[in-house]
Ligand SMILES: NC(=O)c1ccc[n+]([C@@H]2O[C@H](COP(=O)([O-])OP(=O)(O)OC[C@H]3O[C@@H](n4cnc5c(N)ncnc54)[C@H](O)[C@@H]3O)[C@@H](O)[C@H]2O)c1
C-alpha cells in the first residue's frame with residue numbers, strides 16, 4: 001500500500017494498493033468519528049463490490065447502510081442527490097457520521113455533493129472504482145451533478161476525508177471506460193510528468209504505480225489552487241476543444257475521454273503551428289493515444305467547434321484560457337480572445 005497526503009484544510013490521505021477493498025473497514029474506521037456510514041453506489045458497481053465493502057465496515061464496528069441508484073450520467077441529477085439525502089436522513093445519520101462513495105465519477109461527484117449539503121456538511125470517503133475516478137475525480141473535492149442546461153452546473157467544493165484506491169476493481173471495468181479513463185491519465189503525463197508519459201508510451205502498465213503517480217499530480221494541482229482559479233486550470237488541457245466536440249455531437253458521439261484525446265491533439269498541433277510547442281509533440285501524442293484505443297482526429301468542422309467553445313466561455317468574459325504544452329510534461333496557460341480562437345486552431349485539424 002502506498003500513501004499520499006493532500007495538504008488542504010483539513011489534510012486527507014489517499015491510499016493506493018491492490019486488494020485494499022478488503023481493508024476498507026479498518027481504513028474507514030480510523031477516520032470515522034461516528035458509527036454510521038451510508039454506502040452510496042450505482043446499479044453496476046453495487047452487485048460487484050458493495051457486499052464486500054459493507055461486510056468489511058461492519059467487521060470494524062461500523063453500522064453500514066446502502067443507497068443504490070441507477071447507473072449512468074443521465075442519472076447524475078438533483079433528483080438522485082435528493083434521494084441520497086433522504087436515505088441519509090432515513091438512517092438517522094448525524095454530523096459525526098459519514099457517506100462512503102463506492103463507484104465511478106458519477107457516484108463520487110453526487111455522493112460528495114450529498115455529503116456537502118447533508119446537515120450542512122458531513123464527512124465522506126471516496127472508494128473509486130473506474131480509471132477516471134481513481135486517477136482524477138476522487139481527489140480534489142469537486143462534487144456535484146448535472147442540470148438540464150449542462151453538465152456539472154450544480155455542486156460544491158467538498159474535500160473527502162479519505163480516498164481508498166484499489167486497482168483490482170478495474171478488472172471488472174468494461175474496456176470502453178478503461179480507454180476513456182486512459183485519456184485523462186495520458187493528459188496528466190502531458191501536463192506534468194514526462195516520466196509518467198514515458199511509462200505510458202512504453203506500455204504494459206503497473207496500474208498501482210500509474211495511479212499513484214496520477215494522484216500525486218492531481219494532488220499538486222489541488223494544493224496549489226484548491227478552488228480552480230489559476231494553476232488547476234492546466235488540468236483542462238485538451239478540454240476546450242474536447243468539450244466542444246462532445247457538445248457538437250450533443251453528447252451522443254465520442255465519449256468524454258475520446259473527445260479529450262482529440263482535443264489534446266488539436267491543442268498540441270495548434271501549439272506547434274504557433275511555435276509554442278516543441279515540434280513532433282503532436283505526433284508522439286497521437287501514437288500513444290492510438291496505442292490505448294483512443295481517436296486522434298475529429299470530423300467535426302473547426303468553425304462549428306470554435307463557435308461552441310467561444311459561446312461556452314462568453315459567461316466568463318471574452319478571454320479563453322487555452323491550455324498548451326511547451327513540451328511533454330510542461331503545461332502553460334495561453335490567453336486568447338474568443339475571436340482569436342479560430343485563427344489559432346484552424347491549422348490543427350488535419351492529420
Ligand atoms: N470531480 C471531478 O474532479 C471530476 C473529474 C473528472 C470527471 N468527473 C466526472 O466523472 C464522471 C465520469 O466518471 P466515470 O467514467 O467513472 O463514470 P461512471 O461513474 O458512470 O462509471 C462508468 C461506468 O462504469 C461502471 N462501473 C464503475 N466501476 C466499475 C467497476 N469496477 N466494474 C464494472 N463497472 C464499473 C459504472 O456503473 C458506469 O456504468 C462524469 O460525470 C464527470 O463529470 C469528475
Ligand SMILES: [Zn+2]
Pocket residue numbers: 184239256260
Ligand atoms: Zn476530463
